[in-house]
Amino acid sequence: MNTTQSNGTRKACDLAARPPRERILLAARDLFYRHGLHTVGVDAIAEAALTNKMTLYRHFKSKDDLIVAYIQQLASEGDEVWERIFSENPGDPQKRLDAWVDFVEEVFSNKLERGCALANAAVELDSEHPAKALIESYKRRKRGQLEKLFKDARYHDPRLLADEVFLLFEGARINIQCGKRGPASRVVQMLRKLLASGRRRNRPEGNAKSERRNDTAL
Amino acid sequence: MNTTQSNGTRKACDLAARPPRERILLAARDLFYRHGLHTVGVDAIAEAALTNKMTLYRHFKSKDDLIVAYIQQLASEGDEVWERIFSENPGDPQKRLDAWVDFVEEVFSNKLERGCALANAAVELDSEHPAKALIESYKRRKRGQLEKLFKDARYHDPRLLADEVFLLFEGARINIQCGKRGPASRVVQMLRKLLASGRRRNRPEGNAKSERRNDTAL
DNA sequence: CGAGTATGTTACCGATCAGTACCTAAACGT
DNA sequence: ACGTTTAGGTACTGATCGGTAACATACTCG
Known part of the structure; x- marks a missing residue:
């Protein structure tokens, strides 16, 4: 061809x-x-x-080296998604959160029958493998970015909320490997419900000007 | 020696x-x-x-056969834990739920640096491997038992609650492999909070102990 | 005791796999 | 044109792994 x-x-x-x-x-x-x-x-x-x-x-230079490059590739693409969500919704943490949930929804609507490639790789890799540290730092970074977003959007208890959202996302992607019609198929609804119920109401998000971090609500 | x-x-x-x-x-x-x-x-x-x-x-008769026996062993032990929680708290769904959370807490306090053995095995196994179906049915069974318990304890929306609790548990066990001080270390608090906020108040088990107000799911 | 069974030990086979040596062919800039 | 670099191809090594054969030993129970 x-x-x-x-x-x-x-x-x-x-x-x-x-x-x-x-x-x-x-x-x-x-x-x-x-x-x-x-x-x-x-x-x-x-x-x-x-x-x-x-x-x-x-x-x-080795298969392990290729594995590291594979992990780096996945991590940088995940970071790029995050940066795109940020740049496409400038200065509005709430819109960024909503865009992230939309992205999650898109992820689950596409073929994802094997869950998160990074989490799967972490399962297969020894603790001493150089790629393992990359995965750990990536996961930690994503959770931290979620928490910061919740904080900027003036949610109640951003740490707890980030923990819950992060673990739900992780759990859904590991569980989707046990069937596509399980609880993972409803995780987007859960995320939207979590965001709605945890939203602060005394702070309308109309003006998108303050991307400052001095306004830490909690 | x-x-x-x-x-x-x-x-x-x-x-x-x-x-x-x-x-x-x-x-x-x-x-x-x-x-x-x-x-x-x-x-x-x-x-x-x-x-x-x-x-x-x-x-x-083969390594795959040993893997199947390994998975069966883990699954039956998990079922035994569930049966023990049931028999030790006869007729009280709420106590059974609390006992389950206590069990989860105990799991996370022990060495669990590699997460859920069944989920990890599912990551490594092909879809056609006979052990894969065992893992899927086990996970599905556990989620179903959780939902039935929430229903028996007269929680709001037992399906949604079971989904959330199940995915949080799964997510915590896959994420603990990326560090013990991450969100997984706080999952028991999340579960307790979920149970407290989702508890139904107009239908007390023993007495009128209204727990929570309204629809804040998390 | 003695026969049958379960276990231990060694050696081996065939396949697979990570990694390399060596050579050839194309692309490229000068 | 030329030499250099890059890529393709073949064949190989050494190690590992799943699985088996053959034999030796220990245990059990009639």
Whole structure:
């Protein structure tokens, strides 16, 4: 089949006429997520990347190194989502929260039958694996960003709320692997209900000007 | 170094003078939980069980068969915990719920640095693995039992409450692998707060002890 | 005792896997 | 044109792993 489509400089996303390192990371992302880190061999990744094992080892000095790159890729993309939500809703913490829930809803509406790739990787990785620390710091960062958002949006008890929302999200993604019609299918409703019931009413969010942190309600 | 202690018929729990199948299951339980299903080989299990690979294969026809037995063991023990909570609090759904939360608290106070063994196994297992269905049905059963308990204790919206409590518990156990001082360390407080705020007041169990006001779910 | 059974021990097979050596072919800038 | 870099391909090594064969030993129970 034709891999080099008509327009050469186009940023074709699903084509395989891209630099090999990118192809390898794409293949690793797909296979690692679907089948786990340990069950997927480097040969299978190289083959899925339309290349061979030697080229893989020219770009990654070991399989563990590839795993680290895989984790870094996922983490930075998650951070980019967060930054996009921030930049698209400037200065309005409440809108950012709502946009985040919309994002969660979109995540669950897409194929997610294997849950959170980072959490799954953490299950398979030893405590000493260098990727493990990346996952831990990512998860900690996300929870902290949630808490800060709740604080900025003047919610009651932002720490508790962030804990609850974060754990519900985590629990839903681990539990979706035990069936798509379980409690995970209703997590978005739960999140929306949590946000509604925890919202502060004496502080209307009409003017979007104060992205300051001096107004810490609690 | 004496493994056969003085009292022979004693039900010594940590000794290794037990039938080999039991030793193998104990070793598998420890190693599978600590290091995962794929990274632990049958040789390591046999060695930890103070026996050898042949004896292992006389009791389990394959490693997958041992994995199934490992999952069945965990599931039946979880069911026994639930039955014990029931029998120790006869006819009182609220007491049973409180006892369950106490059990959860005990779980988190003990060593749990690797989260839920069943959830971790589900991450590592393919969808076609026979143990996967066991895990799914176990998780579904636990959530259903929680919902029935909330219903019997006359809580508002037992389905939603069971979803929330279940996902919080699941999320806490997957997240504890990213650090013991994270939101998982506060999940018991969250559960107690959820139970307190969701309790129905117009239908007291023993007396008119109106607990909470209205619809603040969390 | 003796026969049958459960267990221990060693050695091995075949497959898979991470990682490498070596060579060839294309792309590239000068 | 040229040399350099990058990528593809093949074949290999060494280790590990799941699983088995064959034999030796211990235990149990009639």
